[in-house]
Amino acid sequence: METFYLLIVVFLFLLAIFDLMVGVSNDAVNFLNSAIGAKAAPFKIVLIVAAIGVFAGAALSNGMMDIARHGIYQPQYFYFAEIMCILLAVMLTDVVLLDVFNTLGMPTSTTVSMVFELLGGTFALALIKVHNSDFLDFGMLINTEKALSVIMGIFLSVAIAFFFGMLVQYIARLVFTFNYKKRMKYSIGIFGGIAATSILYFMLIKGLKDSSLMTSDFKAWVYGNTGMIVLGFFVFFTILMQILHWCKVNVFKVVVLMGTFALAMAFAGNDLVNFIGIPLAGYSSFMDFISQGADVTPGNLLMTSLLGPAKTPWYFLIGAGAIMVYALCTSKKAHNVIKTSVNLSRQDEGEESFGSTPIARTLVRATMNFAQGFVSIVPKSTRNWIDTRFRKNEAIIEDGAAFDLVRASVNLVLAGLLIALGTSIKLPLSTTYVTFIVAMGTSLADRAWGRDSAVFRITGVLSVIGGWFITAGAAFTSCFIVALIIYYGGAVAVVGMIGVVAVSLIRSQILYKKKANKGQGPDSWKEIMNNTDETKTLGLVRAFSLEELSKVLAYAEENFDRTVDSFMKENLRGLRKAAGATKFEKQLIKQMKRQSTLAVSKLDNNVLLDKGLYIYQGNDFAGEIVYSIGRLIEPCLEHIDNNFNPLSEAQKKEFTDVTKHVSYLLSSIRTMITYNRYNNFQEIIDISNKVNSQLSQINREELKRIQGNAGSIKVSMVYLTMIQEAQNVVNYSVNLLKVTRRFQQD
Numbered sequence: 001m002e003t004f005y006l007l008i009v010v011f012l013f014l015l016a017i018f019d020l021m022v023g024v025s026n027d028a029v030n031f032l033n034s035a036i037g038a039k040a041a042p043f044k045i046v047l048i049v050a051a052i053g054v055f056a057g058a059a060l061s062n063g064m065m066d067i068a069r070h071g072i073y074q075p076q077y078f079y080f081a082e083i084m085c086i087l088l089a090v091m092l093t094d095v096v097l098l099d100v101f102n103t104l105g106m107p108t109s110t111t112v113s114m115v116f117e118l119l120g121g122t123f124a125l126a127l128i129k130v131h132n133s134d135f136l137d138f139g140m141l142i143n144t145e146k147a148l149s150v151i152m153g154i155f156l157s158v159a160i161a162f163f164f165g166m167l168v169q170y171i172a173r174l175v176f177t178f179n180y181k182k183r184m185k186y187s188i189g190i191f192g193g194i195a196a197t198s199i200l201y202f203m204l205i206k207g208l209k210d211s212s213l214m215t216s217d218f219k220a221w222v223y224g225n226t227g228m229i230v231l232g233f234f235v236f237f238t239i240l241m242q243i244l245h246w247c248k249v250n251v252f253k254v255v256v257l258m259g260t261f262a263l264a265m266a267f268a269g270n271d272l273v274n275f276i277g278i279p280l281a282g283y284s285s286f287m288d289f290i291s292q293g294a295d296v297t298p299g300n301l302l303m304t305s306l307l308g309p310a311k312t313p314w315y316f317l318i319g320a321g322a323i324m325v326y327a328l329c330t331s332k333k334a335h336n337v338i339k340t341s342v343n344l345s346r347q348d349e350g351e352e353s354f355g356s357t358p359i360a361r362t363l364v365r366a367t368m369n370f371a372q373g374f375v376s377i378v379p380k381s382t383r384n385w386i387d388t389r390f391r392k393n394e395a396i397i398e399d400g401a402a403f404d405l406v407r408a409s410v411n412l413v414l415a416g417l418l419i420a421l422g423t424s425i426k427l428p429l430s431t432t433y434v435t436f437i438v439a440m441g442t443s444l445a446d447r448a449w450g451r452d453s454a455v456f457r458i459t460g461v462l463s464v465i466g467g468w469f470i471t472a473g474a475a476f477t478s479c480f481i482v483a484l485i486i487y488y489g490g491a492v493a494v495v496g497m498i499g500v501v502a503v504s505l506i507r508s509q510i511l512y513k514k515k516a517n518k519g520q521g522p523d524s525w526k527e528i529m530n531n532t533d534e535t536k537t538l539g540l541v542r543a544f545s546l547e548e549l550s551k552v553l554a555y556a557e558e559n560f561d562r563t564v565d566s567f568m569k570e571n572l573r574g575l576r577k578a579a580g581a582t583k584f585e586k587q588l589i590k591q592m593k594r595q596s597t598l599a600v601s602k603l604d605n606n607v608l609l610d611k612g613l614y615i616y617q618g619n620d621f622a623g624e625i626v627y628s629i630g631r632l633i634e635p636c637l638e639h640i641d642n643n644f645n646p647l648s649e650a651q652k653k654e655f656t657d658v659t660k661h662v663s664y665l666l667s668s669i670r671t672m673i674t675y676n677r678y679n680n681f682q683e684i685i686d687i688s689n690k691v692n693s694q695l696s697q698i699n700r701e702e703l704k705r706i707q708g709n710a711g712s713i714k715v716s717m718v719y720l721t722m723i724q725e726a727q728n729v730v731n732y733s734v735n736l737l738k739v740t741r742r743f744q745q746d
Contacts (some may be wrong), residue, residue: 002290002493005298008084009286012279015091017323018505019275022098023110024054024327029265031431034439039398040256051325053261054718058321059314066310068277069284070143072118075306077141078125080289082296083306083485086121087282088494089483092501093117094278096424097475101507108471109432110274115151116472118232120479125487153422158465161418161434165441169410173446174386176406178395180252184245192241192251195413196235198260252405259412266419267431268324276320280312360458390447407442415440420690434483436464528599538607541599542744545615546676548592549740552622553670555585557663559629560729564659564722567636568652575637582630589623614743621736625729632725635718645712651719654698661691662726669737678741688734695727 031053035046051653069075075083091389094117101108119142126141138144175191176183222229241251288305289298375383397404413440419431440461484491524544531537559578566574596619600612647655665687700718706716 001067003082004285005084005289008088008280008494009282012087012091015095016276016279016320019091019095019098020320020323021327022095023271023275025325031260031267031506033435034263034408034411035256035260037402038256038405039401040253040260040405040408043160045519046257046260047329049257049261050264051328053264054324054328055321057265058272058324060265060269060318066279067273067316068114068118069306069308069310071123072115072143072459073126074141074143075303076662077129077136078303079299080285080301080320082125082129083285083478084282084298085301085483085486086118086125087278088287089124089479089486090114090117090278092497093120093475093479094274094480096501096504097471097478100503101471110271111618112429112468112472114274114277116475121483123476124480124483128487129499154435157418157422158433158437161415161437162441164418165414166445167440167441168414168554169407169445170441172406172410174389177389178392178404180234180404180406181396184251186242188245188251189238189242191409192244192255193234193238195255195409195461196237196241197230197257198417200233201230228503244301250405252409255409256405256412259409259416262416263412263419265433266416268321271431272320272324276316280310280316281306284310315500359462360455363458364455379599392447403443403446403448407446410442411435411439414442417679433468522678528602531602534602534604537602537604538611540674541603541615544599545618545740545743546673548596549618549736550674552585552589552625553666553673555581555624556629556729556733557666557670559585560632560666560726561659561663563629563633563636564655567640567722568647568656570640570646572637572640575633575640579630579637581634582633585626586630589619589626593619593623611743614739617739618736621732621739624732625736628725628728628732632722632729635721636680639714639718644714646717647715648711651702651715653723655719656700658691658698659695659706661687661694662730665691665730666733669733672737673740676744678737678745681737681741684737685734688730691730692727695723695730699723 031050032046035041035049036043040046042047073083078086093407094113097113097117098108098110122142126138129141130136130138172191175187241254244254245251285303285306287305289296289301292301387723395404416437418434418438482497488498490495524540524547528537528544529541531540559581562574562578565571566578596615600608600615603612647650665684668684669682670685672680672684702716702719705711706713
């Protein structure tokens with residue numbers, strides 16, 4: 001029996017290694033996005049600074065391990081076998097859940113996943129124990145007070161992070177303005193002194209409190225002289241930052257790198273428990289079990305020993321830190337989720353990753369009404385002065401950066417301090433939540449959410465927050481189920497679940513590699529946005545336009561054929577599939593139009609006047625093709641879904657014949673646009689005229705049938721719609737070809 005549980009402990013540590021790799025891949029964005037978004041230093045320098053911070057934070061994180069030992073469950077009421085069941089269920093669930101989110105490129109919270117997995121596993125075992133006992137209840141088995149404080153701490157941190165992010169950034173912008181280089185004469189020294197002192201106070205003084213590397217005498221000296229140490233730090237760093245400024249060193253870059261170090265350290269100190277806390281609790285439980293001798297069985301040893309404070313050996317912390325640094329430097333998934341946070345907080349308008357929702361529109365409207373009412377009571381002179389501090393046209397932003405160094409400094413320093421504060425009081429705040437929401441608060445204060453982008457940004461924020469709730473629900477439910485399977489299935493279930501997890505992880509890696517390989521190749525949109533040579537812009541925009549229009553025509557060709565064929569064969573599934581594809585394509589059309597508008601803005605004025613109209617017309621015609629197919633699908637789907645009479649054989653034959661010509665026309669136009677060759681241009685025009693004549697003739701024949709009361713009126717109505725929309729598809733496709741030819745040729 002000892003051997004079986006020893007193997008479980010070993011497996012827990014193996015899962016912890018993988019969990020560390022996956023967790024860093026997920027959370028690296030939290031401490032890298034500000035430095036990368038502001039381009040404060042070369043990527044390698046940022047990575048080195050973050051790696052040092054991660055390693056240091058891991059070495060100082062001992063105090064947080066108590067959360068995994070007795071933060072959620074009451075171990076004195078659980079037997080050794082039950083505790084091992086909960087811990088194994090948590091780790092099996094955690095690695096799969098985090099890997100799924102990473103593969104999808106969705107940022108999630110490792111803290112929330114661990115807390116809710118512990119809750120789910122504990123709740124499963126608590127149900128069984130309460131059912132089998134006359135004196136136990138949930139309040140005795142689950143540390144409801146601590147669990148509630150942890151959950152409230154996590155979600156309360158969102159509101160606190162947003163408020164202070166907005167407030168501190170607003171004050172910083174009033175002091176430095178967007179043209180910060182003109183306002184740095186003396187204020188930069190004070191700002192740098194406050195930032196550096198705050199970092200050192202929370203990172204070192206608070207972080208050292210529970211470190212296994214510090215002696216009790218040294219810690220006593222630190223706490224006895226805290227006031228003098230903080231004052232000395234402030235004076236020293238204020239003078240140092242001022243001297244660096246006089247030496248032409250950009251102090252904001254120094255602060256950003258210090259903030260990156262601080263946030264990486266806070267991440268490791270706060271989140272290490274999420275990865276190795278569970279295996280260490282299992283290891284401690286196993287050591288207590290074997291120390292009891294042969295008279296004790298796994299089913300009768302209560303784990304009262306877990307009530308004691310965690311004393312994690314230093315080599316576990318150092319080893320975990322080394323693994324995290326390795327993952328940070330080598331993981332290809334580590335940068336998979338950075339785009340969302342940077343895009344939602346960037347200063348300038350650009351391509352929006354999210355659409356618009358009713359909730360976002362309501363929030364924007366309510367906020368605008370509140371802002372107008374508030375502004376009306378502020379003196380005009382004060383409003384004018386504030387406006388002078390927020391002149392975005394004076395912003396000093398590095399080439400290719402999303403925001404400036406002032407905001408990056410506030411993001412990093414403030415997020416690091418909030419997380420370190422939570423660590424000091426042993427609340428596992430979510431690093432993901434705090435850093436993301438601080439970035440949103442600072443971007444709002446910086447007026448980065450203009451009226452043309454606010455609704456998209458808010459939709460994005462709500463989407464990310466919604467994903468967090470999905471994480472909590474998925475973690476609780478999955479671990480609840482896994483714990484029950486392991487408890488009732490015993491050793492067989494343990495082996496089976498390990499096999500399922502192994503297969504899941506291997507499959508995930510294979511799918512990720514396929515996805516990565518599929519995604520390789522030139523990205524014309526990024527090339528346009530990063531291009532600084534105006535002579536190349538037109539060529540890049542032309543390539544982007546061809547690529548996007550070709551995709552639209554490929555969609556049209558496939559779904560026009562699918563719709564007609566499914567309607568003729570009364571295939572409801574095929575029509576629903578076409579409807580789903582059309583709904584998705586409409587979103588892509590909106591995205592294409594936004595991207596095209598931004599791309600055209602990069603053109604030279606003379607080129608813009610000569611060619612700009614054509615790309616707008618082309619996008620409109622592409623959109624009309626998609627909407628025409630949508631209008632074709634809708635009545636066909638409703639007709640078949642209601643089991644109405646099908647088309648007559650004559651109607652089927654005449655429309656099938658013309659459909660072949662429409663499909664040929666769409667295929668030919670797509671080929672010409674894809675390869676940018678228009679040799680058969682006149683031939684296509686002639687074919688389109690013949691198809692239109694054929695459709696008009698079919699339309700007249702159907703009107704005669706209606707006058708003669710031949711056939712069902714419902715069938716005639718849907719048939720006339722099909723004819724009309726087929727004509728629209730032909731006309732819009734030909735018009736798209738014409739304007740594309742004009743745009744592409746000199």
